[in-house]
Amino acid sequence: MLEPWDEVISLQRERQLCADDVQAIQSSCLTDHGKKHPIECPDCWNRLVNRIRDRYLNSASKEWFSGRRPFLLELDTLFSKAHSREVDLKAIEQRILDEKREWYRDKVKVLGLQHATKSPSEEQVLQQRLNDRSIPTDQLISELRRAFSDGAVQNEEAFNGFIERLRLASTPQARVDAYVDIFFQPNHDPSGAAKSHKYIDMVRNAVPISDIINAIIRDRHAAERDRNEKQISHRQNVEKLEELKRAKAAHELDKSKRDKARQDKARAAAALADDQQHNLSPCLACSKIPDPQDFIICPLCQILGELFHLRIKPAIFCSEECENARYEAHVETMHECASGQGCIQLHDEDVEMDEGGNILVFCAECVVSLGIPSTFCSTRCFGDNFQHHRDNVHLLQWKLGGQHEIDDKSQLEFDPDDGTRYRARNIERHIITLEDAMKEWQKKTGATVT
Numbered sequence: 001m002l003e004p005w006d007e008v009i010s011l012q013r014e015r016q017l018c019a020d021d022v023q024a025i026q027s028s029c030l031t032d033h034g035k036k037h038p039i040e041c042p043d044c045w046n047r048l049v050n051r052i053r054d055r056y057l058n059s060a061s062k063e064w065f066s067g068r069r070p071f072l073l074e075l076d077t078l079f080s081k082a083h084s085r086e087v088d089l090k091a092i093e094q095r096i097l098d099e100k101r102e103w104y105r106d107k108v109k110v111l112g113l114q115h116a117t118k119s120p121s122e123e124q125v126l127q128q129r130l131n132d133r134s135i136p137t138d139q140l141i142s143e144l145r146r147a148f149s150d151g152a153v154q155n156e157e158a159f160n161g162f163i164e165r166l167r168l169a170s171t172p173q174a175r176v177d178a179y180v181d182i183f184f185q186p187n188h189d190p191s192g193a194a195k196s197h198k199y200i201d202m203v204r205n206a207v208p209i210s211d212i213i214n215a216i217i218r219d220r221h222a223a224e225r226d227r228n229e230k231q232i233s234h235r236q237n238v239e240k241l242e243e244l245k246r247a248k249a250a251h252e253l254d255k256s257k258r259d260k261a262r263q264d265k266a267r268a269a270a271a272l273a274d275d276q277q278h279n280l281s282p283c284l285a286c287s288k289i290p291d292p293q294d295f296i297i298c299p300l301c302q303i304l305g306e307l308f309h310l311r312i313k314p315a316i317f318c319s320e321e322c323e324n325a326r327y328e329a330h331v332e333t334m335h336e337c338a339s340g341q342g343c344i345q346l347h348d349e350d351v352e353m354d355e356g357g358n359i360l361v362f363c364a365e366c367v368v369s370l371g372i373p374s375t376f377c378s379t380r381c382f383g384d385n386f387q388h389h390r391d392n393v394h395l396l397q398w399k400l401g402g403q404h405e406i407d408d409k410s411q412l413e414f415d416p417d418d419g420t421r422y423r424a425r426n427i428e429r430h431i432i433t434l435e436d437a438m439k440e441w442q443k444k445t446g447a448t449v450t
Contacts (some may be wrong), residue, residue: 009167010061018055022048040086046083053079056096063256064103070183071099076168105130172206179203284315284330285322296323299438300360300375308367338363338374338393339385345377360434364390367432370397383427 015396029035029044056065056075065071078095081087108130129135165178180186180200186193193200200221202212280290301314317323335370337343361382367376372393376382382389398406411429415421424430 010063012167014055014061014063019052021051024244025051047262049079049082049089052089052092064100064107065096068103162409174247176204179209183209213375281313281316283318283322285317285326288318290316291319296320298327298330298334300331301435303434303437303441304362304367304373306445307437308362308373310367310371310373312373335360335375337375337377337381338389339381340368342385342388343377344381344384361431362391362434362437364430364432365394370394372397379427379431380434382431383424386424387422 025038025044025048029038029041032043033044035044037040038048042157057072057079059066059222075092078087078092082089082092161182165181166175169175171179180193180203183203184193184196184200199212199216202215203209273445280292280295282288283290296317296319298315301312304310305312305314315327315334317326337345359378361376361379363372363374363376363382366372370393374389374393376385395406411425412422413425
């Protein structure tokens with residue numbers, strides 16, 4: 001397969017030979033037959049048509065139309081009609097020109113020239129132009145030249161010089177030198193030619209130009225992929241670095257907050273110790289001022305005051321001896337069962353406080369909502385005295401607080417024989433055990449209640 005410029009050289013040679021023969025036919029017709037144009041002479045006209053026909057249908061060299069069989073068959077028909085003057089030569093010339101334009105588009109696509117543009121966007125535009133049959137070939141040629149021109153040399157001038165060098169080249173080395181000069185322009189771009197030594201070596205090894213172009217395109221795309229991958233890798237590294245910086249900053253901030261919390265806690269503990277040293281109540285048993293680092297506080301007082309925020313002055317003991325001496329009296333006085341005279345322990349000497357029945361409980365409504373330290377000796381005691389406690393404490397406080405509509409009937413269970421009597425439908429919903437309160441207090445403060 002000939003290179004495109006070899007086809008151009010062959011085209012120019014055969015075209016010139018044909019033009020010379022046509023001129024000779026015209027001259028001999030005028031001399032021998034006295035006709036100004038062979039069309040006026042049947043014999044000379046047939047000779048002229050046959051010579052032009054041979055130019056395309058019997059060409060001895062490889063040219064652009066070689067192998068385009070449908071086109072050559074159509075030409076044969078047109079030349080047959082030209083003999084009988086049914087078609088003039090201008091129509092045949094126009095048909096040849098149209099076919100050559102189609103060949104040109106095909107040739108550009110086969111060589112892959114659209115892939116050798118300077119950017120992907122230019123490649124896409126040029127590919128669209130090649131596929132657009134409405135664009136004149138002359139315009140397409142002009143656009144191709146602009147796409148590949150780098151301003152170093154004039155394309156038309158350079159190509160004509162290149163063709164002339166190839167036509168006059170008498171050795172393979174002369175052809176190679178012409179290739180290198182036109183494609184890599186070492187005189188205009190020495191550094192670029194130095195970077196293209198791989199492709200220059202391919203030229204010197206007689207690799208077809210189409211293969212060299214494909215190699216250039218592949219390498220260009222590979223380099224572009226490498227650049228994209230490096231950019232992506234760089235961006236990922238930057239993002240990772242930023243993420244690490246943010247994580248470090250968050251860690252430093254969290255550490256700073258923890259350090260500040262420890263400092264605040266230490267200062268608060270110191271302030272509390274100092275405050276306790278100056279504000280601790282005297283021992284309930286011996287009236288001595290307890291040691292701020294070693295004293296005992298009533299757990300019920302502490303839970304009611306610290307967890308439920310009730311105004312309770314806690315009972316403090318300076319030692320276990322003092323606690324043993326006065327703790328029970330303190331509980332009986334300050335934390336007596338809120339059932340009062342209705343306490344089941346006063347009326348039922350045989351009551352068994354098993355299965356946790358002797359665990360103290362708080363009325364949830366009182367300690368959470370009403371601010372009253374209502375304590376019961378057991379869940380059972382609270383359950384048995386629930387109506388009395390609700391009627392005399394809850395209802396009174398609700399009315400004093402302006403709550404005239406009471407909506408807790410769904411929590412009550414009325415006596416079917418006496419509609420005025422009721423009990424809690426589920427007493428567990430109305431209590432907070434001392435054990436649960438202590439666990440909640442320990443969870444919130446980390447302190448230990450004894």
